[in-house]
Amino acid sequence: MSTPVQLYVYDLSNGLARQMSMQLTGRQIDGIWHTSVVVFGKEIFYGQGINITPPGKSHLGQPFRIVEMGETAIDEDTFEQYLSEMGQQFTADKASEALPLCTDITFNMSQSRSQYHLLDFNCNTFSNECIGFLTGGNIPDYIKSLPADFLSTPFGAALRPSIDAMFRGGAHSGLPTPPPEAVRAAAQVSPNPALATGLLESIAARASSSGYAESYIPTPAPTSPPTPVAADVKDCTDLTYFQSLLRDNRAVIAFFTSKTCGPCRVVEPVFQDLAKQKAKRNGGVVFAKVDLAVGAGAAVASRYGVRATPTFFFFLDGRKASTHELRGANAPELRTQVDLLLYEAFPPHPHRSISLPATDSIALKPILFTQIPNLDTLLSKLNEFIDAVSPWTGVLTQAQIKQALSKTVIPFLKASSTPPPPQPPTAPFDYWPALVLGLVSNLTVGDLFPLADIWRIALLNPKFSEWSAVKKGPQNPMNVLLSKALGSKDVPRNYLLTVLRMLSNAFSNTNLARECTTSMRNDLTAILVSSLLHENATVRTAAASLAFNVAAHFQKRRLERIESHGNIDPEEEDLDWELEIISALLEAIGRENASEDTVHRLTASLALLLRFSPFTRDLTPLMEVLRSRSVLTGKLQKGNTGGVTKVEIRKLITEVAEKLCP
Structure with a gap:
């Protein structure tokens, strides 16, 4: 099962880079980008060590942009092991620093191999490593290329010694600050050295801090910065991601x-509204x-011959038909083309247009056996078998098993079943498997039905x-x-029924x-x-109840799939x-x-x-x-043995026979 991966992008300058980069550097820089990786319901980023926090709950607040990075087939345990290993490289300068206020987990190793650096070894370095591990891809080029773009300017080159000094030893004693000589060097190439230095210090503080670092650069007046892309729209900034x-x-x-x-x-x-709906x-x-x-959005456009905006392309299975193209802001036509695609x-299921009131009125609540x-x-019967x-x-002796049953298992069942149900005591369930294995290894199948009944309750x-x-x-x-229960042909009826x-x-x-x-x-x-064909009627009824629970489970899952995605993918189910x-079921009914x-x-x-089987044909x-x-x-023939008389059952049988059976 794959898991979506996102890149949260923050502007460490709070919009100042976009406003003032031209006058400070002679080049337009839209933001000083900090990134974090969001996967498995967690936001992971590098600052004072590797930090993990709920998405959007770090000291930087809400992201400036969310970039969809695809999906990963790697499981969460493997990724956590990867992070643990990465912690040896991406760590704070001092492993003894206190846990940051905003994090749930921090990986800090005793020996620092690499220290955070605003330009050379930073959050984006870490994010790129993680994205590569999870998806095989890379973070967008405009983020990776930012340090090189900055250093290529006279202002960036003059401040490079200051930046190196800030991240060589400043983290030991608080927020990194540039030495005075660096400020003088910056003044020679910048018309506003005080602003430039303050901006740099603010960025450094927000970048290297894992807590709620407070910037002392005034927040700029709102200048209508670009709004984040809607959550239902994928923001594509490079050709590789688009093709994925x-x-x-x-x-x-x-x-x-x-x-x-x-x-x-x-x-x-209109496009965002369609994305939200469809x-x-x-x-x-x-x-x-x-x-x-x-x-690299221009490169994506060039690859597909887009020369004017707005242009809409419609792809099916990775290919674009000549008719699947729309140029201009024609909202009605856009809606029509999306619906056609x-x-x-996803052609509708053939049963979607059939009225099935009896089938659709079936309650999907599972049939449970709640008798205590x-x-x-x-317990007495089970102890008799044990003795x-x-x-x-x-591993467990008879005495140990009997004590566990009488002191923990049975009291737990009693507490769970007492009306009105109180909060049951916390039981150490982890030793219950050993208890079951000990009993199954020593008792005959015929003597195991009390144990299966304990599990049922x-x-x-x-x-x-x-x-x-x-x-x-x-x-x-x-x-x-x-x-x-499957081990032999002659399984005792009471054990089979209980299972x-x-x-x-x-x-x-x-x-x-x-x-x-x-x-x-x-x-x-x-x-x-x-069991559906067992000679005992009580066993057949229990088997029919289990069959119903299985079918109801699949029906609920299919309905959820239709509601959220529009249809059911046959590859997700098993035809055989x-x-x-x-x-x-048909043989058992007959x-x-x-x-x-x-x-x-x-x-x-x-x-x-x-009802909604993807295998109708x-x-x-x-x-x-x-x-x-x-x-x-045949079950509707009242004069025959086994003929059904109840009206509601006859309605269901008639409906299934006439509308769902060929």
């Missing part, structure tokens, strides 16, 4: 503009703004289910208990439900398919799995003769899977072979 957007997205709408273009200012609000609703849709006067990129047995009796084992093997507790969601891998207790109910309760937590349908999918599918589940409620749950599961041949419509309408 074309490569990684299904549809791209590019707006070529310039600050001096009057029609651009007229049509830009980029949020359609996955793989990007609205990109290319300002010809910012960074998105219709071509006598917990003391449950009967000889010899006992494993515990999963109703939000804290416990959230903890269980992060316990991944084969040693996850749910995996262990599930695998025992099915335990798995149903796992869907009380969204994160745990996601784990069940991803990392545990194969085993979950195996027990579900076999859906074929297997739908086959099992065979079920004991319970109308079971037929209801099975039909509801089928309806939810078919692929499923049609299978459903024709399985005679899906005949299977369902």
Whole structure:
């Protein structure tokens, strides 16, 4: 799963560089750029060491510009390890300095290998390293080239010794300040040495500080600085990034503009409004703004033959058709072209236009098994099984396991289930896996049903289910208990039934439900398919409940995808799995003769899977072979065994048969 990466850009001069750079340096410099990297919900930057803070909460306030840098496939743990290693290079001059006020974490190593320098080794050096690690790209050239541009001016060359002195030893005793001789050198090349020196000191203070450094240069009067690009619009300042957007997205709408273009200012609000509406609703849709006067924007325009602004290009799968081009500030035509592009990129689902009131009225709340047995009796039965084992093997002894059950596990369950539910005690859940492994290693499958029932009850507790969601891998207790139900053909009915109910309760937590349908999918599918056809009616009902929870989970996920992105990407789902589940559901519906409620749950599961399936065309041949419509309408024959009589169930069956089955 990829994670978006952003570059926050700040102007350390608070707009002074843009106003006064021409008179101080003889060259227009729009800002003294400080950057930070935003990823995994954190803002990371280099000042007095590597600092991490919530986005936009550093001492510099809100960013001047946000630049989208693409996405990373690197996970958060790997990135944190990378930062820890980088801390040995990007560190404060003194590792013993106190933690900055604005940071949550600071990496400071005992030996400083490199010290912050405004021009040579700074926040932008660090940001470029991080962006390279995360995405393989680079920060925009107009940021990287700023020191060279500044030093090429007479004023910059005269102040270079001052800057070196400031960052050679000034950080030891407070804010870096230039020596007097540097000021005199600057005076020879600047018409306003006091202002120049004050500006430099202010920039240095804000750049090297990690806390709320207070500038003593007066804040300039507002001069209508460039506003940050809207969050839904990608600010493209170089060709590499623009081409990465074309490569990684299904549809791209590019707006070529310039600050001096009057029609651009007229049509830009329309473009931003479209981005807000369409980029949020359609996955793989990007609205990109290319300002010809910012960074390498002119190079992007030249690459695509743009000579006038405003110009809009419309890309599908990285290619631009000749008709996908609009020149001028024609707002109605812009809206039309965007809609046409998105219709071509994301044709509507064939079921979107079908009225399915019975299907759409199905409540997506999971079916949970909340009955609490006598917990003391449950413990007594489990202790009886434990005492009967000889010899006992494993890390935990029989006495240790029995004590843990009686002193911690059962009290936790009692506290969680007492009405009205109080705040349950905090339990050290991390030792529970060892407890389960010890019991599973020594007890027979037939004696494990009390343990599975303990887990079923515990999963109703939000804290416990959230903890269980992060316990991944084969040693996850749910995996262990599930695998025992798949270990042989003659699994005792009571154990199979309890495991099915335990798995149903796992869907009380969204994160745990996601784990069940991803990392545990194969085993979950195996027990579900076999149990739907079990000879025992109670087992079949529990399996139908689990099937419904699985289908409801996918329906909620698909509805969220449609709401936020406009459609569902088939590559995000598994056709083979859906074929297997739908086959099992149809066979189970045809065979079920004991319970109308079971037929209801099975039909509801089928309806939810078919409603917005991205594989409608692929499923049609299978459903024709399985005679899906005949299977369902057969349940409407009241005179037959297994015929359904309840009105609401009959409505659902009729709707699914007539509108969703071929």
